[in-house]
Amino acid sequence: MTDLDDTDRRMIRALIDDAGQSAGALGRALGLSQPATWRRMKRLRDAGVFRAPRVDLDHAALGFGVTVFLGVRLATKGRVSLEDFERAVTAIPEVQTVEHVLGMYDYRLRVVARDIADFERVLRRRIMTLPGVGNVEANVLLSEERRPGPI
The missing domain is CATH 3.30.70.920 (Lrp/AsnC effector binding domain/regulation of amino acid metabolism (RAM) domain)
Structure with missing residues (x-):
């Protein structure tokens, strides 16, 4: 298990809401610089907290009702x-x-x-x-x- 601080938890919540936001925008929302945001994201990715990037499909829009x-x-x-x-x-x-x-x-x-x-x-x-x-x-x-x- 990875030790998460409050900033890590806020980052994860923000990425759950919008995984496509830039590191700069995410950093501004968290009060971090862009490089600090990238380092945290890399640490979380390397620790296995983020498994893989995904696309969330709308099955109904694709014809699967x-x-x-x-x-x-x-x-x-x-x-x-x-x-x-x-x-x-x-x-x-x-x-x-x-x-x-x-x-x-x-x-x-x-x-x-x-x-x-x-x-x-x-x-x-x-x-x-x-x-x-x-x-x-x-x-x-x-x-x-x-x-x-x-x-």
């Missing part, structure tokens, strides 16, 4: 079946996230589709045919509220 969370329980649970499932499911472009979880299901998937008919096609032809798939439970996303974590 349906998001479904799937709980997947595998029929068999050996190391080989986990790796086979993970390799196969990550190759499906509609599957946005794959999370190995503890609980009722083995995996939680976030799947996007153009509409319900498109989701049914993805489910039947791609997901249900994956190696080791047993039970599947679907939850359709109605709305999403994004809240940053406790930083």
